[in-house]
Every structure is written in structure tokens, then in C-alpha cells.
Amino acid sequence: MKKNTIxxxxxxxxxxxxxxxxAEKVFTKEECKKIIKIAxxxxxxxxxxxxxxxxxxxxxxxxxxxxxDGLDWAYRKITDVVLDLNSKFFKFDVSGFNExxxxxxxxxxxxxYENMLIDQKVL
Numbered sequence: 386m387k388k389n390t391i392x393x394x395x396x397x398x399x400x401x402x403x404x405x406x407x408a409e410k411v412f413t414k415e416e417c418k419k420i421i422k423i424a425x426x427x428x429x430x431x432x433x434x435x436x437x438x439x440x441x442x443x444x445x446x447x448x449x450x451x452x453x454d455g456l457d458w459a460y461r462k463i464t465d466v467v468l469d470l471n472s473k474f475f476k477f478d479v480s481g482f483n484e485x486x487x488x489x490x491x492x493x494x495x496x497x498y499e500n501m502l503i504d505q506k507v508l
Contacts, residue, residue: 403474408466416459423455424448424488432489432498444496449485459486 412420429446452460460482471479491497 406470406474408470411462411466412459420450420456420459420488424450424490427454429488429490443498444491445498446490446492448488450488451485456486 427448427450429448432443432445432447434443450456450459463486464482467479471477489498
């Protein structure tokens, strides 16, 4: 016979894990134009998926933007937003960005990035 046990504990803090968070209007219109100009001046290349070109999955132009591209100010802004959102919603132990920011240009109406796993069944 199974004996019922009573839970006598009461947690002070619930460990709520958020699955996403966002910030609005991080960059002004002028800052966005500056980022676009830096990316275009740097040069855009064909975007790939897992190092290979899959036109049926991805069609876009990209470049990687680094702090040394004149974007220290943008990295600072994004750092502040990431740290703020993390402290409010996740509380992860974060240490920095491990790669540059990917700038992606999609041309309407045909460019895209589709998840190849959408049509696969997950067990």
C-alpha cells in the first residue's frame, strides 16, 4: 500500500524560466542607417546554412559585423540590453559575445530562411 506524504516545504522564490525576452527601439533610425551602410561597405556575401549553400532553405546576403568595424557603440548598446534582459528574465551567468553580429539582407519577395526541421516529425 502506497503511503501519501505531505510536502512541508514552501519555497521563497519560484525558479521561473522565461523562454524569451525582447527589447524595443534599441537603435534609432539614424543608427540603423549607419549599421546598414557599414554592412554594405564591408560587402555582403551569399548566406549559407551549416557552411553549405541550400537555396531551397536559405536565400539571403550576409556579412559579419565586428566591434572593430566602427561598431563599438552598437556593441555597447546591445551589451546593455542583453545584460538588462538577462537580469530581469533569465539570470544566466553570461560572459560576452563569442562571435560577431550577423547582418542579413533579405530581398523581397523571394529571399528567405526556412527551418529544415519544420516538416520532420519530432518523437
